[in-house]
Amino acid sequence: MQILYLVLALFLLLNLGAGMWRVLRGPTAADRMLATQLFGTTAVAVLLLLAQAYGNPPLRDVALVFALLAAVTAVAFVRRAWPDQETGHDSE
Amino acid sequence: MEAVILLQWTFDTFLGLGLLWLAWRALACPDLFRAIVLFVAFGLLLAMAWVSLDAPDVALAEAAIGAGLTGALLLAALARLRSSETNVEVAGQPEKKGLKVRNPQWLPVVVLLPVAAGLGYVVLSLPPDAVGLSAQVAANLETGGVSNPVTAVLLNFRGYDTLLEMVVLLLALLGVWSLGGAALRREDAPGLVLDTLSRLLAPVLILVAGYLLWVGAHAPGGAFQAGSVLGAAGVLLLLAGWRLHAGLAALPLRLALVAGSGIFLAMAVFTLLMEGQLLKYPPAQAGILILVLETAATVSIGVTLAALFLGGRPPNKQDHR
Numbered sequence: 001m002q003i004l005y006l007v008l009a010l011f012l013l014l015n016l017g018a019g020m021w022r023v024l025r026g027p028t029a030a031d032r033m034l035a036t037q038l039f040g041t042t043a044v045a046v047l048l049l050l051a052q053a054y055g056n057p058p059l060r061d062v063a064l065v066f067a068l069l070a071a072v073t074a075v076a077f078v079r080r081a082w083p084d085q086e087t088g089h090d091s092e
Numbered sequence: 093m094e095a096v097i098l099l100q101w102t103f104d105t106f107l108g109l110g111l112l113w114l115a116w117r118a119l120a121c122p123d124l125f126r127a128i129v130l131f132v133a134f135g136l137l138l139a140m141a142w143v144s145l146d147a148p149d150v151a152l153a154e155a156a157i158g159a160g161l162t163g164a165l166l167l168a169a170l171a172r173l174r175s176s177e178t179n180v181e182v183a184g185q186p187e188k189k190g191l192k193v194r195n196p197q198w199l200p201v202v203v204l205l206p207v208a209a210g211l212g213y214v215v216l217s218l219p220p221d222a223v224g225l226s227a228q229v230a231a232n233l234e235t236g237g238v239s240n241p242v243t244a245v246l247l248n249f250r251g252y253d254t255l256l257e258m259v260v261l262l263l264a265l266l267g268v269w270s271l272g273g274a275a276l277r278r279e280d281a282p283g284l285v286l287d288t289l290s291r292l293l294a295p296v297l298i299l300v301a302g303y304l305l306w307v308g309a310h311a312p313g314g315a316f317q318a319g320s321v322l323g324a325a326g327v328l329l330l331l332a333g334w335r336l337h338a339g340l341a342a343l344p345l346r347l348a349l350v351a352g353s354g355i356f357l358a359m360a361v362f363t364l365l366m367e368g369q370l371l372k373y374p375p376a377q378a379g380i381l382i383l384v385l386e387t388a389a390t391v392s393i394g395v396t397l398a399a400l401f402l403g404g405r406p407p408n409k410q411d412h413r
Contacts, residue, residue, distance in 0.1 A: 006096060006099040020110075020133070023126075047140070066160075071328075
């Protein structure tokens, strides 16, 4: 079972690499921001898998904090950085 | 068993490479917004790296501060930068201008080489098999009042470090406030989505802050993590347009800001008088004393972080006269 959890965690980590493509390409600021939001979700899943794999329950708290605070970053983006970029692509 | 070790190695390798690559991209990126996004992603991977190093306490702090609050703070700072420099709108222009006035490129290298050499020397001069202090901490844990060794070190054995860190945070806020009359931004009325989100999320954030504070006594958690989650609740409310009532902005806000450092200092003086040593708690009461200190510290850290996000001294009644 531990091997399955670690394989899944590794798979999700490689998925982050795919998401990185969207962060780099954009083209809009929102694309980049949403990609990091996806990173946050993936990180939550990885941490939950690692918590099971290593039998280390405190890692679930780390995942909980990630899940809660990702929303705050998203709100900060929408309220502060979004209107400047709404019309088109950010400086490419 | 070998498969598990191989998987861990692969995971750690990809994690390490990803971290290095993200760090390089975040530093090399000319666009500030993109650098912030990369920095947030870097924080996420860094927290996972701390997990891989079996340091869940640090991972929790990194998750709360690095990936969570710093992103919001940097985005707000970027918005303020953009509103103060109108020429930033011209794409590609500012970087080119910046390059011309920048110091010659070899200058940082000259400065950084001695630093790197010094750091290298320090690392090389470390004893080859460092025992660390973990054995000492484990031996004294029963007099520490808490069963989580990290909390015991932070709040008891090395309490003065934490006391000074609290003061550092306060100084940072004083620095921001002393920059003076930064125009406080009026938020647009929140839409239905944000309104609902903040109503649902803020109580959960406060609840989780309380949980992290309490769990810190025997598992990863504690005042700094709890304080930053509490600060995130404040940031969320500020973004949704909530402002501190002017009557509370004068004395009550300041009391909340200094509560952590103040109670910590009072405790230091008290233990110095009673026990003859700074922050040496009587073992029987250590647990409750640490909880009191941590609660005050959590409130102060949370309020300080939210106030830092606001970025200027909130107006109070006297300003209206």
